[in-house]
Amino acid sequence: MCVVLRVVLVGKRGEWMRSILSTAGLARASAQHPWRVVALWVALLVLSGVAAIGLGDRLPTNWKFLNEPESVRADRLLERELLNGPVPAREIVVIQSGSLTVDDAEFQAKLAEVGAALASVAGVASVVDYPTLYAVAPEQAAGFVSADRRTTLLAVTFAGEFEAVKEHTGAFLAAVAAASDSTFSVRTVGDLSANDTFSHTSESDLQRGELIAMPIALVVLVLVFGALVAAGIPLIAAIVAIIVSLGITGLLSHSLTLSFFIVNMITMIGLAVGIDYALFIVERFREERRRGRDIVDAITVTGDTATRAVLFSGITVVLSLIGILFIRTTIFLSLGLGSIIAVIVAVLVMLTLTPALLSLLGDRVNWPRKTPPPDPDADPIPASGFWVTVTRHVMARPVISLVLSTALLVALALPTLGLDYGLLGTGADGLPDSDVRDAYLVLQSEFVPGLIAPVEIVVDAPRTAEVDAAIGRLGDALEADPAFGPSTATSWNDAATLAEIETLLTMPVASNDAYQAIERLRNEHIPAAFSGTGADVRTTGGTSRNYDFIALTERLRPFIFAFVLGLSFILLTLVFRSIVVPIKAIIMNLLSVGAAWGLLVIVFKHGYGADLLGFRQLPTVEAWIPIFLFSVLFGLSMDYHVFMLSRVREHYARTGDNRASVAVGLQTTGRIITGAALIMVVVFSGFAAGRMVMFQQMGFGLAVAILLDATIVRSVLVPSSMALLGKWNWYLPSWMEWLPNLWVEGRPETG
The missing domain is CATH 1.20.1640.10 (Multidrug efflux transporter AcrB transmembrane domain)
Incomplete structure (x- = not known):
């Protein structure tokens, strides 16, 4: 921003200096x-x-690291040493019949028909079906057929990474849709189909959010103005x-x-x-x-x-x-x-x-x-109304108001102790209701759940008898761990300097159990198997990347919290020339953020009110949401805090009466703060009404946090605590008196 905040400096001689460029x-x-x-x-x-x-075409629905955690380093090794290029995009096509099995001639004819149709789509490099795989690897082919033999899979590999082949998404999905008939259900899940589903759902959710938010916001604005x-x-x-x-x-x-x-x-x-x-x-x-x-x-x-x-x-x-x-x-x-x-x-x-x-x-x-006639002597402080009544009750019983409001926020925040993080986009839970999600659910129920995102173990070492023995020990360890299914054969590059081992998870790939399995693999199984070999062994795949993402957010969370809290303290200290105001503001904001996190757990994890609100109950909260909520809410809540406390400070500077100043601040700002908060709640709720689970969680979290902040915190907690603290609200140590005197809403009129 090229415009500087106009700072009013009070020198010893009482001179007022203003910046040339001002609001x-x-x-x-x-x-x-x-x-x-x-x-x-x-x-x-x-x-x-x-x-x-063309902005939408340049914004993929998948995400990437901008640094190099273990999974990224493993991917780059694979691309450079084994694949001779990026990991190709893949789809798993699920073919299901209610009456036939894969052993029936009609079913096999259908497989051949669908396989040929998909192979003819531009960008498709290979299509592997059950009969083809059975002819060369019977044991591996067994994983392509369900227990009742009425469902089978086609493994489709594209001739390039996702970005290079995504232009063929429409043709591929059209071929899949055309293959379904009265006897067979044909659905697909993978890189292209999931991206297409997320993209279209995101667009529809965006339109839905706007259609909900803007008319209701207009109604609120009409009521306020x-x-x-x-x-x-x-x-x-x-x-x-x-x-x-x-x-x-x-x-x-x-x-x-x-x-x-x-x-x-x-x-x-x-x-x-x-x-x-x-x-x-x-x-x-x-x-x-x-x-x-x-x-x-x-x-x-x-x-x-x-x-x-x-x-x-x-x-x-x-x-x-x-x-x-x-x-x-x-x-x-x-x-x-x-x-x-x-x-x-x-x-x-x-x-x-x-x-x-x-x-x-x-x-x-x-x-x-x-337009009413001008009245220069009009008193801006309302003599009656809802906020006058609220002010009267809060100021009359500040201790009760403080205790009850704090107890409510703490009670709402307690479920945060059960907050579990995940990345829903990798699993069925994150997908909106669609054929893609249905295909994913079939994979989870009829096949090994990890088939959609295999765990890839990359061994960076020359092939020796010692390394082969270590790979064998790792295979034994994985076989003994119920979290892992059978490992495929080890693939070595032509120079025999890099190996890849694939294994499948036996639980949903975006679950906490899956992340714990990756942690055991990295911290226990791999070190034990390769100890003394000198091999550099890393894991990658969808679950490993999610694990690295969650670990990254957990590692940096304390630093982000310290940055935002420290910044809030400095800014509020400068604005109000008090160390008590910023300390109270930080505590209260933490209470409202904690309460919002707790409500996320109550609604989305435990399911209370989820059906009523149209949300999907899930075991985890999207890993990026708590940090995002924290940062956004500390910034947005400052708006209300400064708006209200500026009026309090302005009146206090004129009168020196703390109790009356708090009452004036609440009475004069209560209506406008509530109106502003309602608009934000409406906007965030509009986006929570979509089908994307991650945006449901984000919109709901922001909406309830703003609602709590503008009602319980600003209307009850702030005035009651200020009434009790009296002149100590404005305490500033003498060694900090040199700080500039910022009047964010202008210098108070005197006289």
């Missing part, structure tokens, strides 16, 4: 030249639309932010390895913060107009207060999200970069386009209501 100055300039600003953003929209062309035109401005701002962000992403996608996550993140975060930020700005503009300021002055004051708070909030969100970029995978790069781009563009829209629109509309923002 107020930008707001005034935009208000005085609105058509130039609008024209600039229209041009950006057109350019962004052009830049975003009581005016249709005012309600439309935040939606326009959000849509502009999303389109421009997608254009920027379109440019970046030519040079960065991203995933389809980034489009969903931009849309979701862009809608949420775009609407939220504009809500604060439009409401402050209307408040200044009610006080009698002319349009340009009202916009300038709004820029000096609400817009500056938005800028601070945006900076905080961006800095919080930087933490997740520490985890070097395309998942976290896409999550973090998409959210950061959306927030930065949304803030730029608030700094320029929103003031320009307000200047053009003027008092027409109040349509269809009539």
